[in-house]
Structure formats: structure tokens, C-alpha cells
Amino acid sequence: MFSVIMSLMEHPMEHPDRVGPNDPPHHKCPHFHAIPAGRPDLHKVFPYRPGYWE
Numbered sequence: 001m002f003s004v005i006m007s008l009m010e011h012p013m014e015h016p017d018r019v020g021p022n023d024p025p026h027h028k029c030p031h032f033h034a035i036p037a038g039r040p041d042l043h044k045v046f047p048y049r050p051g052y053w054e
Contacts, residue, residue: 005037 015027024045031047 007033007035007037009033009035 010030010032012030014029014031015023018027026045026047029047030050031045033043033045035043
């Protein structure tokens with residue numbers, strides 16, 4: 001049996017309070033964070049357009 005365990009977090013409201021020259025560009029739009037269990041080095045961010053999933 002094969003299983004994958006990961007953390008998936010959605011930040012649908014962006015980060016309007018954390019947009020600046022020292023902040024990552026994905027803070028300007030809604031996005032997901034995907035982090036495989038035990039492998040934070042494989043952390044990926046997936047930005048998307050507002051309303052894309054509706």
C-alpha cells in the first residue's frame with residue numbers, strides 16, 4: 001500500500017499586511033502551501049487567481 005501524507009494550507013485572502021520588498025511575491029495573491037510530511041525542504045507554493053475555482 002502506498003500513502004502520501006502532507007500538509008495543505010490555503011491562504012485565500014492573500015497577505016495584505018505582509019506585502020513588501022522583503023516578503024515573497026505569492027503574498028500578493030491567493031495561494032496554497034503544500035508541505036510533504038517530514039520533508040519541509042520540498043515545500044511548494046501554488047498561487048492562483050481569485051475566483052479561479054468557482
